[in-house]
Amino acid sequence: MANHVAGPEIEKLIKLLARLPxxxxxxxxxxxxxxxxxxxxxxxxxxxxxxxxVDKIQVCETCGNVDSANPCTICTDARRDPSLLVVVEDVSDLWALERASVLNAAYHVLGGTLSPLDGIGPDDLNIGGLLARTDKGEIKEIILAVNATVEGQTTAHYITDQLQAQAKQASVINPDFQPIKISQLAHGVPIGGELDYLDEGTLLQAMRSRKEFS
Amino acid sequence: MANHVAGPEIEKLIKLLARLPxxxxxxxxxxxxxxxxxxxxxxxxxxxxxxxxVDKIQVCETCGNVDSANPCTICTDARRDPSLLVVVEDVSDLWALERASVLNAAYHVLGGTLSPLDGIGPDDLNIGGLLARTDKGEIKEIILAVNATVEGQTTAHYITDQLQAQAKQASVINPDFQPIKISQLAHGVPIGGELDYLDEGTLLQAMRSRKEFS
Structure with missing residues (x-):
């Protein structure tokens, strides 16, 4: 505003608020x-x-979630199955899955996706932390709950490769080693979705993954 | 979110942010x-x-503007013409006029409009404060810059009546008393507006208030 009619305090407040998404x-x-x-x-x-x-919220060192506790409430929740790990891109995805109350698992937040164009490589994501967790042998299944975008899928493939390499190495040392089961979210028609409005890629996936009435 | 996965601090922050307009x-x-x-x-x-x-911002006791100073920056601005007073409904209207750098006048914020249905009468608005200001004799012109709504126009009429009654009383005491000039914003086609999209009321006003090329 011209001439700071509202005083510098209000100006500053407006300027900062305008930077919110x-x-x-x-x-x-x-x-x-x-x-x-x-x-x-x-x-x-x-x-x-x-x-x-500002005072309390921090990033969980185990999973990358944000919380006032470190390790976070989810990581320390004894009712969750520690053998099932859901890998997500972002904390918002973790929140979305928790709102849906999908399953009682532990999480791992990558903090983004691989994106060579934006200069984001494996070292910029929390993949090292994930491999450190899987190396402990407690995790039996990993669900790669990444977005159905090119970057998300690339990231999922990269992580799968890394986990398989880790499993190969582990089986050399210990012949009884059980590899971790890796799965991905299903692609298909969203609930309430109309076929007419869906893209060809989704329809193709939905057709390929069709289920027989049992 | 279920089970407070994000901790009570984040929950509270989200709850409060959701109340913002x-x-x-x-x-x-x-x-x-x-x-x-x-x-x-x-x-x-x-x-x-x-x-x-929270600490600094307060409502100006003179005009009803919000500022860190009381009286506010506008009221104490020596470069403004104190004989010209712009009456607005809300602080946001004051800001809008200031952004347009329309004129270098003083303001008076009513804090709303008369609205009998919502139980808002003259005593709920800062009309008493306005009459106290006009009673001092320094103000020569008042521009009623209220919204072009039924409530805005009703409020403008009410204020005009009050100011005229005040002028009548003042002229009894002092025969040389000069009544305050009262004006209103023009109605018409907004700049960039297309006739096809305008309502009949606006077109009627624009036609009635048409200007001859000089």
């Missing part, structure tokens, strides 16, 4: 004004919640 | 994760900016 300059102003108008009900609680987040 | 549950989660991932660049500065806002 999904907010632009106009919506940031609207949010700032809403916050200022609802000081007691919203601005103060949100300010406190953010200060707490 | 324009954000829902899903975008609040996205924003929360973005904040956590960009702790140094975004979460800490925003947390600080909000704490500063």
């Amino acid at each position: 999904g907010l632009g300059q106009r919506s940031a102003r609207r949010v700032a004004l809403h916050l200022i108008k609802n000081k007691d009900q919203l601005l103060i609680p949100l300010s406190d919640a953010m200060a707490t987040a | 324009g954000l829902g549950q899903r975008s609040a989660r996205r924003v929360a994760l973005h904040l956590i991932k960009n702790k140094d660049q975004l979460l800490i500065p925003l947390s600080d900016a909000m704490a500063t806002a």
Whole structure:
């Protein structure tokens, strides 16, 4: 705004809010004004919640999840099956699977996907941490719950190769070594999806993976 | 999320973010994760900016603007014409006019519009404050920059009536009293607007208020 009519404090608040995903300059102003108008009900609680987040929230050293505890709540949850590990790209994917209450497994967050064009190689992802976990022998199955994108699939292939190489090495040392089962999410028609609106790739996969009525 | 997988701190942050205008549950989660991932660049500065806002930002007792100073930067700006007062519904309208750098006037924020259905009467708006300002005799012109809605127009009429009653009373005491000029924003076709998409009311006003080429 011209001439700093709203004072530098509000200007700064708007500028920072505009950097949040999904907010632009106009919506940031609207949010700032809403916050200022609802000081007691919203601005103060949100300010406190953010200060707490700054202090407490950290990345879990085991799985890469974000939490106020390290290791995180999921890693220390005794009711979860530690032999089943779900590998996801991002914390948001972990949250999505948890919301769906799909299974009671442990997680491993990669922190992205392999993307040579963006200069993201295996060392930029938490793949070393994954191999360190599988090396301990406790994990029996890994589900690669990566996105159905080219990058996601490339990452899944790379991880599969690495795990198989690790298994090969382990079986040399120990002939009784049981290789880890590796699986991937099914591709197909989403629930509620209409065939007419789906792309050819999805339809092809759905047709190939068709299931017989039992 | 089920079972508080992300810990109560993140849950609380998401819950509060979801109450911001324009954000829902899903975008609040996205924003929360973005904040956590960009702790140094975004979460800490925003947390600080909000704490500063909580401490410093207040409503100007003169005009109803929000600022860190009271009276606000606009009210104390010596370069502004104190004889010209722009009456707006909300601080966001003040900001919009300032962004357009329309004129160098003082403002008065009503804090809403008359709306009997919502139980908002004259006493709920900052109309008393406006009459107190006009009573001092310094203001020569008032521009009612209210929204072109039924409520906005009703409020404009009510304020006009009040100002005229005040002028009448003042002229009884002082026969030389000059009444305050009251004007309103023009209605018409917005710049860039296409006639085909405009409503009949706007077209009617634009036609009635047509201007001759000079």
